[in-house]
Amino acid sequence: MGTLAVHGFAARPPAPGLPVGAWLQQAIDRFVAAGLAPGTRLFCPLDPRSLDDATVPARLAALAVRHGLPAGDLVLELSGAQQKLSPALVHRLAECNLRVALAGFGCGCGEMECLSGASPDYLTLDPHFTTGIAGNTRAQAVVAKLIGLGHALGVPAIATGVTTEADFRMLRELGCNMAEGDLIGGAAAMPGATGSVTLAKRLGRGAAIPPRIADLMMAVEPLSAHDTLTDVVGRFRQGVQLGLLPVVDEAGRVLGAVFERDLRTYLFSDFGAALIENRGLRRSVADLIRPCPVAEATAAIEAIVESYMVAPDARGLVLTQDGRLAGMMSSHNVLQLTSERAVADARDRNPLTALPGNASIRRYLSRSGVGTPHTVIFFDFDNFKAFNDAYGFAEGDRVILHFADVLKAAGRDHGGFVSHVGGDDFFACFPLEEAAADLVTRRLLHAFRLRAEAHYSPEHRIAGGFRGKDRYGEQRFFPLIRAAAVLLHLPAERPEVDPDAIVAALAHGKSAAKASVEGLHRISLEMLLGGQRTQGAEWPTTGRQGPRSGFVAEPRAPYFAPAAARAH
Structure with missing residues (x-):
């Protein structure tokens, strides 16, 4: 599977009778005690009904900080299985700097509404879609669209229930960002002392960027949420070809992008500098961050193109590797990649049966x-x-x-x-x-x-x-x-x-x-x-529909149902 980067750990649900607050505190304490790399996140499944009290999100954020975990590294996994999720809840958690993952995505209630009306941080794909996906082209088609939909809005996808290497490889090719499951490491995978809270690894994809993607990808210096508006305007005035700049957190994870069109008042006005210095505006980079299409640079080319094609008003494509910013691709290069794929597909298809x-x-x-x-x-x-x-x-x-x-x-x-x-x-x-x-x-x-x-x-x-x-x-x-x-x-x-x-x-x-x-x-x-076979690897070489040459390796393998961890 390659060298896998640990993106985070997932806490198992609390045992019956254990209060949610006590369980979450134990999970945070054990997570912090492990001494993990900065930016590693803790994913905690939480019943949305426990958040009905409007004061709970702030208390959870304070609990995380009090026990040594930055609130931004605590991800609450909310499922719509028991109660319909609402965009207002996602907004309320985001205001407290808590991350949100839509758990069991595709099987719950209100998930699509939250995806379109709010800005969740992750989509967690239900094992119903991911288990056995290597041999199920119908599931591949569904998952490819779900992943592409999330990527078009800048939301990475997490596959759960990954038990075989074949499933892991397929999910990686479809563009899934992370994976979790028995193949990755079960509940005992968390380092540290034993306790009533068990945590399991969520890992990165562990794959290299294909040469063609590397050729078309351009390096870009990202913005930080702490940058000043003066810094942002200065960067655009230096000449940013793509019309947007990605914004990353301290760990290099993409938070979104700042678009040039949102800064035109400052860029092209004679009073732009004065507006920037006006304290009454109180604008920061965080106020300007908007979703942008994001794709894993190590995914199949079809998955990368899908992330761009379904994005509304795309100005370019942000590429990540192991969840961190790898570079960007211009709209022109994405279209060039699309054209190359179409030509390669046409060459490989039989002209009679397609x-x-x-x-x-x-x-x-x-x-x-x-x-x-x-x-x-x-x-x-x-x-x-x-x-x-x-x-x-x-x-x-x-x-x-x-x-x-x-x-x-x-x-x-x-x-x-x-x-x-x-x-x-x-x-x-x-x-x-x-x-x-x-x-x-x-x-x-x-x-x-x-x-x-x-x-x-x-x-x-x-x-x-x-x-x-x-x-x-x-x-x-x-x-x-x-x-x-x-x-x-x-x-x-x-x-x-x-x-x-x-x-x-x-x-x-x-x-x-x-x-x-x-x-x-x-x-x-x-x-x-046992070697009971002929030498060589070619079909017969006659036939009116064209030569039957030996198999030739190509970047794409079209499936009958076209496509489009927590391991990167």
């Missing part, structure tokens, strides 16, 4: 890590060349499109990744155990066989095929088209498997699948790991 191709397959196999079961399937048509010769290429294309439709439907139903290698070769991967994937494959082959029969003449359907010349010019009988499948199941508990070895094993099993009566051939993981 399914992703070889580059996406390799990418998918590389990131389908251990911890989640997968069944990888290679499909190839039987008797397709003879059909093309007898009925023409146009009718052959219709058969290919019919199979693509059947495969796409299976992908939608089971959250799988599907791809068109080229010609009549297809690839699929379903997050299913072996028996379930076997059943799905059988149904898929049967559905296609029924559709393929409709492309034959009534005489050929009745006869079960037709006579024609084979590739050697000899007359023989060709049965109706069917699809053959090679299956390889990858259990959740498995060693890392080289994607090239998977490709080679699937290609090698194609002949056995075509020779099988049922059109299925299964390859065991034991055989694969």
Whole structure:
């Protein structure tokens, strides 16, 4: 997973009967006693109903400071499961310099209202969305949008319930800022003495910035909330290309940005200097901070672009690494990145079926890590060349499109990744155990066989095929088209498997699948790991739909459901 930066610790909910005040005091005392790095935050789940008293936020902030924790490092996690959250509550906590995380985001009541009507500091994604996400493309699509929505408003996302490395990698690629769960460290992960309060690590992403992002990213000197208005105006007068300057706290975390348009009165007025010095205005940098689109620089390019595209009136994109400011990207560079992604995607997609191709397959196999079961399937048509010769290429294309439709439907139903290698070769991967994937494959082959029969003449359907010349010019009988499948199941508990070895094993099993009566051939993981496979990692290199070259690594791996910890 890489070297992970500790962003904070999450306190477990209080035991039954323990008063909230006493529990929070114990959590703060234990957290402070651990001697953690400055800026590390304590996340405490709190029932919103305990904040009905308007004096509670101020008392909580005073409690934190009294016990040695800056109020800004105390994050209250509020869930809308028991009571609807309100923007007024978030505002009231912010006024006391308390941070707010919308817990269980996507499953509570009032969360969207708080996101749009207030400025929460974090979105905490419910385990319902994050558990098993590596093999669930529908969940990936939902989470990508939730993360992008938060990033567009400058709110980082936290994934909870992360138990496998595959899920962690997927959440990192989708742009999630932090993670928490058994994979990261359970309740015993908190250093220090034992006690009635248990805390668990919330960590950073632990990934390097991709070279292309680093090329387009520009360094920028941020503002501090303590800077004077004179300092801010002076910075803009020096010539800030992006029209905004990020504001960070003492730990380098992005608080928002100051926009040039909010300072035009001071920048372009003859009396600007006098207005700045006017004590009656009492303006500070903190008064000018507004949300701005923020994305993790180590996320997938699609996630970075999504954060910018959904932001209202974006002037640029702030990039972070491990939760700290890394740099900025201009609108021009974001659009350039978008164009490059679109071109790369178009090149990889099959022109007939519009399914992703070889580059996406390799990418998918590389990131389908251990911890989640997968069944990888290679499909190839039987008797397709003879059909093309007898009925023409146009009718052959219709058969290919019919199979693509059947495969796409299976992908939608089971959250799988599907791809068109080229010609009549297809690839699929379903997050299913072996028996379930076997059943799905059988149904898929049967559905296609029924559709393929409709492309034959009534005489050929009745006869079960037709006579024609084979590739050697000899007359023989060709049965109706069917699809053959090679299956390889990858259990959740498995060693890392080289994607090239998977490709080679699937290609090698194609002949056995075509020779099988049922059109299925299964390859065991034991055989694969034992070296019972052909050397090389390429599909066959013939096919009218374009060359079937070996897998080529590309930055993007399109999924069937397009995307867009507390570890960075």
